[in-house]
Amino acid sequence: MPPGGARALHQAAGGNPASLLAVLFDLMARGQLERIEGRWKLAEVGRVGQGAIPSLDQRWRRRWQQLPKEHQEALGAIALLGAVDSTDTHRLEERIASVGAIAALRVGGWLKLAGHRIRVASDGLQDLVEGFLDNDHGRTLSEVLLAMQLGADDLSSLMLRLRALPSRDAISEAVRFAAALVEKREFSQAAMLLRECTRHESLLIEPSERADLRLKSVEVSIGLGSLKDAEQQLEDRVLREAAVGSVAVRAKTHWYRGTLASRAGRTEEARQAFEAAIAAAREAGDVPTRVKAVVAHAELAWMHGNDKNAPPPSTIHKTHSMKCRCRLNIKMSADSWSMP
16 A cells, blocks of 8 residues: 555545445555555546545445346346255256356355345345346346246245236236235235335225225234334325215224224224225225124223213223123124124
8 A cells, every 4th residue: 555545545535434345456456556466556646536436335336337247147037046055056047047046145245145035135235126126127137037936926926026026917916915914914024015015006096996905004004013103194185185075994993093092092983994994895895894893883982872982992991791682782883883
């Protein structure tokens, strides 16, 4: 290192180690920093601080552009899948005709081994790589992955389709699959799938399709106990506009509002929401939502009667006899709402 070189590098990086690494990679990329006979040679100390210091994103993009196409494909495949079993790496390398790509990417800091799975070195870097693929050869790569059927379970396949080949059909299928996960109370997986759907919701043509996606997200948030998130989702503009034009969406929206109000102890608000849900569901012919709203309304009537200052449901201990009385009240309430 020539005299003054270390000081120039320190000043150019502002004393930040991450920025220093970016400066060094930038100098090497421009041929101003070379390793000759075991020693680093800096071409011109006076030019070290010239020009803008590349950001970490810019540094990784430059390194991405320098990778062989086959290495880009291997890295992109792992980013799209989230992770690949170490036993599948040879299949992936054979598919892209680049034996040794995974090892080279690990040495270069792109990939890491976590347990028995290979994944991108960090979440931030994975987002960058997915962004690079969007601009380069994501569709070609996705076809390779789909042909290989890596991550063959339904959830992995759907996540792959949404990330690599997003489409209206893929989103609709994913929402249905998320509904099945909710039935099994696998809310975390459903949330992950719905977040990916939301990223591509511009592909949905009908307002009702977007509303269904939002409503399912509300249900998942409630299942996860994220009640504030659910309330914010119900105030979403897309959902409110859909509720104006669709009585079916309006029925479900009232049902979720009632559920949230009931859990928060806002009894009168919950009662009004359930009554609105029953009326809208009857008009829409939505029997499942109507039944749920009738049951919830009956529970409120049994637990609180007409007392607006009654304690929230969470403070009431339900014994076996109480449950029997509740079932009787449900029947009476259903009769009063003209249920079949």
